[in-house]
Amino acid sequence: MSECLIRTRDLNKSFMSGKSELSVLSEINLDIQQHEMLAIIGASGVGKSTLLHILGVLDHPTSGHIYYKHEDLSRWDAARLAVFRNKTLGFVFQFHHLLPEFTALENVMLPMLIQKTPKPAAQVRARGLLAEVDLEQRATHRPGELSGGEQQRVAIARALANNPQLLLADEPTGNLDSKTGDEVFGLLQELNQQKKMTLIYVTHNETLAHRADRIIRLVDGKIVEG
Template structure:
């Protein structure tokens, strides 16, 4: 098995046509290895969300190649891309997007059931993930009964529920105070290492970015290394 989990080669993304065309990515190249956390730091409008959407197969690029676990995704039909997202990619956003009517445990169990897992096995997996996140005692609380940091840790556990190869985190600590941000980032890092997954974390927090394995940015539509 190759150590390379995600490979982007000469990825381009253009919105619109003719003189109104906007070239957001102009040849982005990036490799993520298993067990590696890469921080993506770039100003608003540089293309961070576009890059994450392409990595997560939520958008098809105008050109270039995106390989996940050695599989070329450019030729996959929409149904195949959906299955790849469901089983190999996890998402964490700035807002937790937990379902308010369900408990923390149920929020983590649900994506497993959708993927075809049995109820008992899914619940056991959910309990284990909550323990890893340090909030096993909050399993039966609904999101409104959890603190912001607890909500985000449940969201991370949910993203990891189906043992994805790749986790994409878009400003996952953006709504949290510095101390809680540290706790959430540490929980995410531990989970990535334990599962030997790969992670791209888009953040404006330079202190957190320095704790990643490496930091990249987007300059004129291309991915470049960044020293902080």
């Protein structure tokens, strides 16, 4: 059995809205193995993005713990978490979050520049990643000059910039037509199978969910396996 990469224990998340507390996730206990491909499914508003953001340390749980290879991430300070996110994690957002004033190429280069990769090397790698998502011809376009599907593919290229161990993808093919969606999904699956990248993705598509090693369903803030 491979090593556990991410483990959550008794994870709870609630949001305050006005004076009332909205409980979204309750007592989530999840063990994700290295190289695993895990799909998260569940109804709209159930907390899938919230869970993914917490696993990607973009948001904090209200209580409970997340361990990365046995280290308790709640003990790390913000600076250490930022380096961890940049070096180890790749995140494809539900709404891609590209920087509008930068070109596709620059958006993909950015995580590498943050890690102090020399600019020429970052540029070469970013071009290669854009080629992998079939966007070499759009390198100089800004997000506003790209279609929704193209923006999503740039976002995937950006998530791969630093060769992450763990890729978190929130409905990565949600805005794509079925052919492009299949291609993009095929790319993610290849990264999981050939480069052994651990992949956790949220989807509303049952067919795509069934391509995972394991499916977890969120129901009323809790996990139901299978």
